[in-house]
Amino acid sequence: MRANRSLEIGTGLFVLLGFAALLFLTTQLPASGVKLGGAKTGYHVSAEFDNVGDLKVGSPVSMSGVTMGEVTSIRFDSTTYKAVVSMRIDKQYNQIPEDSYAAIQTQGLLGGKYIGLSPGGSDTYLKQGSRIDQTQSAIVLESLINKFFANYTSKSAGDSQSAGSASAGKGADTQGKAESKK
């Protein structure tokens, strides 16, 4: 009977441990999973961005590199055509100036996006339901490259006549196509 009891306890512990591990993997690891531990305390603020890049729910919100909260939802506003990001900020950080500036930044070279807050100068602070008005969108690498090439080609157009006319020809071509589509 005694050996039986220790066997049962051993098996019980093993199964418990296994399910605890599974629970951790399914609920805590993926951001899409069900979060345990209830709602975290803090207050919610929102901000509108032109482009959120690959910002995700659960991405950190930080100021001066210190994480203060996380993104709780991202939705699309169909009247302003902007992305509305709601974020939860821990209640201990309750003295963030109202006119603070929110920018979507990147962790490292290939890292994920996060929201970086820069303090403003106002005497009133952000509170539950506040909106951050000054925002800067995510920098999309492709558009940056496009901008660079646009600058580059317009500069080099003057240098060589043939290249300029080629690109102009292309431009006319695409314009013609666009018009024919209409």
Added chain:
Amino acid sequence: MSGTRPSLLSEGVRRLGSTTLFLAGLIIQCVPALARPRLVINQIYNAGARSLVIIMLSGLFVGMVLGLQGYDLLRRFGSEEALGTAAALGLLRELAPVITALLFAGRAGTALTSEIGLMRATDQLTAMEIMAVDPVRYVAAPRFLGGLIAMPLLAAIFSVIGLFGAQMIGVQLMGVDKGVFWSQTQSSVGLHDVSEGLIKSVVFGIACSLIAVHEGYNATPTAEGVGLATTRTVVASSVVTLLLDYVMTAEFL
């Protein structure tokens, strides 16, 4: 068969066929075996709880190695922040199911084979048959079910311990930010990654337990035969695990 050695191919096909038939018999006997939960619980203890130490220790060191290697590799691309992602995905989808299955074959599979093989060699299985007790139901099925249930749990434990091992190296030793480590991991690991690992470990659990039980059940009833069967269990389980892993990875990606 008389006198001539069967060719390797026909022997392989025969073995595959007999294993498949054995699996069919096992599945039929699994439901009545569950009516005796104590037998199954005993086997979960044998296959699972007693493999816990080796699984946890291996998981910790695999995770720590992932932390070191991953950090060194990712640093070359300036993206140390992705260490958590790399470690979590590597562990969940690949390393945890496969290494758990290999360790399981060595730790629990051999024990199963030699136990059942010795029962065969000492005529215990025959005695059961004479007493109208189905040895597949009372000996093979509980062991099969025990291994099947233990494997996904062991793989999950392996993943979690490995992840903390990687975090220990990455965050404490290499100085990756802890918040970034976890937020990156959470943003890039989906539920489907977890379920992929889970499905893999269930399949490996079926394969490894089946091979172990089958080899023991059909062992030549001699001391040498049991030894050979045990060796075959490890070899067959490892090869089948890696082969199935390739097939399933190709399927999932």
